[in-house]
Amino acid sequence: MAGEMTILGSAILALLLAGYLAQQYLPMPTPKVIGIDLGTTYCSVGVFHPGTAEVKVIMDSGGHQSIPSIVSFTEEDVYVGYDSLELADSNPQNTIYDAKRFIGKIFTPEELERESDRYPFKVLSKDGEAVYSITTNETFTVTPEYIGSQLLLKLKKMAEEYLGLPVSKAVISVPAEFDGRQRNYTVKAANLAGLDILRVINEPTAAAMAYGLHKADVFNVLVVDLGGGTLDVSLLNKQGGMFLTRAMAGNNKLGxxxxxxxxxxxxxxxxxxxxxxxxxxxxxxxxxxxxxxxxxxxxxxxxxxxxxxxxxxxxxxxxxxxxxxxxxxxxxxxxxxxxxxxxxxxxxxxxxxxxxxxxxxxNDDLFQKILVPIERVLKEGHLQKDEVDEIVLVGGSTRIPRIRQVIRDFFGKEPNTSVDPDLAVVTGVAIQAGIMGGSWPLQVSAIEIPNRHLRKANFN
Missing domain, CATH: 3.90.640.10 (ATPase, substrate binding domain, subdomain 4)
Incomplete structure (x- = not known):
């Protein structure tokens, strides 16, 4: 028996030594799975490099780590990202943005009218779903998932140029409040772009992973995500590598x-x-x-x-x-x-x-509105301010000093700002993509526990 244990121990030691030598001397494999943050205002793509555990957020040809979530149609071509942004003022009726607000949702006529009144382009109803009317040399309609597919295709090409090989597999993030239909339509958009989605991960969970909280000894995590167009606040409970979203609130017209x-x-x-x-x-x-x-x-x-x-x-x-x-x-x-x-x-x-x-x-009154959903999630989560272990800031607007001060004064402690807030979600999604692709050194995978009874409260 002792001899068998010795042999087993030697085998394990040899395996570990082989793994160490492989990491030290063998060329690093190319990442096979990309991580995508398909944001309302901006979107990004990243990869997790095996061996170094480095996340690389991929730049476009102009050196931008994020591209605007905008698609513009002209008689000559379809433009995406910064190329489309340049056409936003001269071609407003055919330049579509905020498609993420519409994807996979069913609207009443009154709801769709209220939403469409905010935009210079024409939003129509097709069996309760939103479609966009485009007029170039002819008039036609496109769906929100088609707009998403054009953005995802752009991100896919950026990743392929960076990696030097075709890409077909991805992990993608969605808002925690997205229901099954919205998630399915997001996956459909990815499929239209030639991507097989291995996993859909909630944006707050991805942000928590970017901050390393899936490996840290914390329990209650508050994620404040303030981007270009929306505010989302999520309260996560974490034990081990499992995350449960306990409460959500936000303002989809504040950013x-x-x-x-x-x-x-x-x-x-x-x-x-x-x-x-x-x-x-x-x-x-x-x-x-x-x-x-x-x-x-x-x-x-x-x-x-x-x-x-x-x-x-x-x-x-x-x-x-x-x-x-x-x-x-x-x-x-x-x-x-x-x-x-x-x-x-x-x-x-x-x-x-x-x-x-x-x-x-x-903007003082708008900055103060940020506290409304924060107070709501604490109330819904039956939590006091001092029971929050970590406050995570996500989204470029959380860089504004006054916003950080409002949050700091409310909690009486500093929020965690160690990760670029613009890139927190894509960084977390890229880590999860690396895990799904079997990259080493292996990370602790975040497992999300679905809370089917949870509903997001919105304050406009």
């Missing part, structure tokens, strides 16, 4: 776009007060919107930032539309005013400084 719009509205008012008219050229408004986004990003690092750009103004522009027309200006605004050859115009160089204090003042 970075809303913060941008407040600043853009301020600039419109400033321009009108200074010059007595508003810009109307599409390309200039597009650059103004880009400047607003740049200012917001700069203010996460600096106390002030400048907007300066040439503008062409109408000398005969009507009076300032005023606050009562703010929503209409958000959707249409000076952006859609056409220039007439006979119209008097004036050219100015607009320049103004935006302080972080001003930006925070313009």
């Amino acid at each position: 970075g776009q809303d913060f941008n719009q407040r600043l853009l509205q301020y600039l419109y008012d400033d321009i009108y007060t200074t010059y007595g008219s508003l810009p109307f050229r599409k390309e200039e408004i597009h650059r103004l919107r880009q400047s607003v986004e740049a200012v917001k990003l700069n203010l996460t690092l600096y106390n002030s930032s400048w907007v300066h750009m040439p503008l062409t103004l109408s000398a005969q522009h009507p009076t300032n539309p005023g606050e009562s027309d703010q929503e209409e200006r958000t959707k249409r605004g000076p952006l859609h005013r056409e220039e007439s050859q006979d119209e008097d115009i004036k050219r100015v160089h607009f320049k103004t400084e935006i302080s972080r204090k001003l930006f925070e003042h313009l």
